[in-house]
Amino acid sequence: DGGITQSPKYLFRKEGQNVTLSCEQNLNHDAMYWYRQDPGQGLRLIYYSQIVNDFQKGDIAEGYSVSREKKESFPLTVTSAQKNPTAFYLCASSILGPRNTEAFFGQGTRLTVV
Amino acid sequence: SQQGEEDPQALSIQEGENATMNCSYKTSINNLQWYRQNSGRGLVHLILIRSNEREKHSGRLRVTLDTSKKSSSLLITASRAADTASYFCATAPYGNNRLAFGKGNQVVVIP
Numbered sequence: 728d729g730g731i732t733q734s735p736k737y738l739f740r741k742e743g744q745n746v747t748l749s750c751e752q753n754l755n756h757d758a759m760y761w762y763r764q765d766p767g768q769g770l771r772l773i774y775y776s777q778i779v780n781d782f783q784k785g786d787i788a789e790g791y792s793v794s795r796e797k798k799e800s801f802p803l804t805v806t807s808a809q810k811n812p813t814a815f816y817l818c819a820s821s822i823l824g825p826r827n828t829e830a831f832f833g834q835g836t837r838l839t840v841v
Numbered sequence: 842s843q844q845g846e847e848d849p850q851a852l853s854i855q856e857g858e859n860a861t862m863n864c865s866y867k868t869s870i871n872n873l874q875w876y877r878q879n880s881g882r883g884l885v886h887l888i889l890i891r892s893n894e895r896e897k898h899s900g901r902l903r904v905t906l907d908t909s910k911k912s913s914s915l916l917i918t919a920s921r922a923a924d925t926a927s928y929f930c931a932t933a934p935y936g937n938n939r940l941a942f943g944k945g946n947q948v949v950v951i952p
Binding site: 733758760762767768769770771772777785815817819821823828829830831832833834835837 | 884
């Protein structure tokens with residue numbers, strides 16, 4: 728089935744550790760995105776990529792890093808520089824074109840600092 | 842920066858009633874989209890309305906867009922308990938696919 732898959736569903740991080748969240752899509756979408764969701768704050772864009780080996784910072788990129796080595800994959804690393812990483816992380820993808828289209832979302836990864 | 846911003850309210854209604862929620866934004870847009878999120882899950886696209894459209898229907902959903910007021914509304918008619926979720930609007934600017942999401946409206950439909 729076509730779709731976008733995030734793993735793991737739950738992730739626990741110790742203080743000072745880096746962790747990587749996985750996002751894979753088989754929709755043949757060029758664009759991929761990472762959002763952070765906190766209670767009462769909606770979704771905030773962390774990073775996005777429109778083509779392999781290229782990505783741009785979103786509104787809250789500090790403390791995060793990404794890579795786009797394959798069209799299907801867009802992993803997000805939460806580094807130790809991110810001081811408040813506990814949140815729900817959502818990955819999305821969409822096609823590119825002159826007329827914006829809908830985004831398809833994964834089921835999310837809930838990251839907790841312990 | 843957030844562009845789409847819903848009226849930050851939690852809406853509680855009886856099954857069968859209509860639910861209306863609003864969204865305002867600040868800059869020019871290519872289109873506006875509404876998404877639904879069940880608790881702890883990803884977002885699901887509901888409907889997209891382009892900047893040159895004023896109203897759009899999809900099943901029990903009706904979306905309006907007023908570009909002069911930079912606002913949109915989502916109406917869910919004949920609500921069902923399964924409509925209980927958070928609803929987000931998202932705006933898409935011209936030239937890129939960077940969707941900007943609002944804070945969401947939580948809707949609870951009581952059976």
